Amino acid sequence: MAGPLTLRTDAGDEELDLGDFEARITAGEVSPQSQVRFPAVTGDRFVAACELEVYQRLHKPRSAYFQRTFRLSHFPWLTSGIIMLNVAIFLLTTENGVLQLDDKVLHGAKVGPLILDLGELWRLFTANFLHHDALHIGLNMFVLFNVGYVLENTYRTLDYIWLLVFSGIATMATSLLFNDSITVGASGIVFGCMGGVVAFGLRYQKQLPALYRTLLSNAAIPIVLGLLLIGVTSQGVDNGAHFGGLLAGLATGFFLRPRLLIEARRFWWEPALRALPSFAVLTLIFFGQQLFFGQFLPRMRVERYDVHGLSIPVPSDWMAGADPMGDAWFNGLPSAGRASVVAHAIDMPDGADVHEAARRFTEERLVPRQLGDDVTSVKIEAQEPWRVGDRDGLRIRATVNEINGGLRRMQVILVPRGTMVVALVSAWPAAFPRYGQVADMIVQGLRFSEPRALRHVRAEALLFPNSPDALAPLGLALLHQGEASAATDALAAAVRGAPSVVSYRVALARALLDSGEIERGCAAAAAALTYEPDDAQALEADARCELARGRPRRALERLVQARASAPGDERLREVESKLRATLPELR
Structure with a gap:
């Protein structure tokens, strides 16, 4: 027909x-x-x-021209250059053919805490050029050459570069959102290129020559799905990164036009305009922290150290961990990138003395055997006055040398509070100095609140307002927190309710002396001695009274008597030694 x-x-x-x-x-x-x-x-x-x-x-003349002339005939020089760059980086960064975890952190892997805490967005780009081992880079570069060969022959050079840049950054950004692991590899870029090939094949299927129609459309999709399935069923694969790269490549590919379908350039500045997206994104990645948002990082949350009534701001992505010193929070990274802060309380029954606390902390804590088996030496860099809120404290700066040659910085802030000194210990790798600024932010946000024990005894005192057994613990807790005036009222009420309990009178004398009421404090100490003339605590309280009156020799006599009553009390021995050291004739 x-x-x-x-x-x-x-x-x-x-x-x-x-x-x-x-x-x-x-x-x-x-x-x-x-x-x-x-x-x-x-x-x-x-x-x-x-x-x-x-x-x-x-x-459409351009479409007809495209169908007649489209060929994958040019060698992919740009793709080959990218492959050679990846191989060179692999050889420079690996040891015995394997990129170790610490080296990944140091050389630019995607590391969540370093991006979120320090604003190192450039890692979203550089992580694409690092590989774990020879098999990892070999597979990635093989696939990249084949799909890059198609795209480099299809699109203009600047368009192809944009697809590579956008896919690589989208890969690591997706991984940052959904995977806490340290990530490296060009597989996301590879999936982005495959997404670009699929988008090109589907969009221009009817216009492609018959030779390429099936290869670049129908056949490409099962290959991509197969590679995704291999990743999903394998261990240690960042599938979120693969999906992110694939979606970025698909999205970019659907908007790009092949070079054969584009009219001749009309203005000299058109290439610069096409280069602008890649340039803008890379500028944001590499300089955004310095130029735009560094002052807003890291985001902080407040952690309560309820035992000692502290509120400590820490980066929102940090996690709690165990530490011999006390409550600790850290960024979750291995040694090369690990940053942490520890809250530690130093009990000082004779009153908070930051200089004495600094001496004890330096001698007992800042030594290799306390800091870990991998520490070879500790160097104290400086000890200087430091103010935290309305409190005068000290700052100790130290450098820690490790067996593997690594250096760590430590900062210890000592803040007095009642009969204890709070030590806030920050540590970070010397390779990431901006963590020092994070440590300063933590110190600046330190706040003191009522500790759990004080809240408990205050509640008991409210329930039993006339009970010496409830009022005395409240007074002692207030005295321990440095609130001597408030402690005086509670302890005076306890003494009135139980006048024969010497420990209540001793605590009252201490509270009065600490609040500057010397004569009332001395009277309370004398009353305690009336009830128990040989009580070591009462004798020590009287020694404090003599010191407050400016009579150190009489204070020393009282301490000698106290030591005789309690010969095994090491604290009294130490107090006596310190007092003797202040008297030249007794040195």
């Missing part, structure tokens, strides 16, 4: 129906000068195809 129109070709006249004719026009298989007879329009005459309205509507 004859078709509704006739197409004259070199092989003779060919009868076509209208649908086939339109398909050939769209595919670029009918030239403008081809002779066509369309009885419904031309009658029995043959006319040039370009005279027909249907041809004018469907014919």
Whole structure:
């Protein structure tokens, strides 16, 4: 049956129906000068195809040119250069063919805490150029060469670079959102390139030459799905990164146009305009922390150290951990990137003395055997006055040397509070100095609140307002927190309720002396001695009274008596030694 129109070709006249004719026009298989007879329009005459309205509507010269000339025939020099760069970086960064975990951190892997705490967004880019071992880089580079070969022949160079940049950054950004692990590798870029190939094949399927139509559309999709399935069923694979790269490549590929379908450049600045997205994103990645948002990082949350009534701000992504010194929070990284802060309380029953606390902390805590088996030496860099809120404290700065040659910085802030000194110990790798600023932010946000024990005894005192057994613990807790004036009222009430309990009178004397009421304090100490003349605590309270009156020799006599009453009390021995050291004739 004859078709509704006739197409004259070199092989003779060919009868076509209208649908086939339109398909050939769209595919670029009918030239403008081809002779066509369309009885419904031309009658029995043959006319040039370009005279027909249907041809004018469907014919796209660039598409026809694309179908005739599209070939994957040029060597992918840019892709090969990227592969050589990856191989060079692999050889420079690995040891015995394997990139160790600490080296990943130091050389630019995607490390969540370093990005979120320090603003090192550049890691979202550099992580794509690091690989774990030879198999990892070998597989990635093999696939990258094959898919990059297609894209480099298809798109303009700057468009191809944008697809690579966007896919790589989207890969690591997705990994940052959904995976806490340290991530390296170009597999996300590889999936981005495969997404670009799939998008190109689907969008231009009808315009592709028959040779490439199946290869770049229908056949590409099962390959991508197969590679995704391999990743999902394998251990240690960052599948979130793969999906992020694939989606980025698909999105970019659907918006890019092949070079053969683009009209000739009309303005000299068009390449600069096309380079702008890549330049802008890379500028944000590498300089955003310094130029834009560094002052807003890290985001902090407040942790309560309820035992001692402290509120400590720490980066929101840090986790709680165990530490011999006390409550600790750290960024979850291995040694090369580990940063931490520890809250530690130093009990000082004779009153908080930050200089004495610094001496004890330096001698007992800042020594290799206390800091870990991998520590070889500790160097104290400085000890200087430091103010925290309305309290005068000290700051100790130290450098810790480790067996592997690594250096760590330590900062110890000592803040007095009642009969204890709070030590806030921050440590971070010397390779990441900005963690020192994070440590300062933590110190600046330190706040004191009522500790759990004080809340408990205060509640008991409210329930039993006339009970010496409830009032005395409240007074002692207040005295321990440095609230001597408030402690005086509670302890005075306890003494009135139980006048024969010497320990209550001793505590009252201590509270009065600490609040500056010397005569009342001395009277309370004398009353305690009246009840128990040989009580070591009462004698010590009287010694404090003599010191407050400026009579150190009489204070020493009282301490000697106290030591005789309690010969095994090491604290009294230490107090006596310190007092003797202040008297030249007794040294």
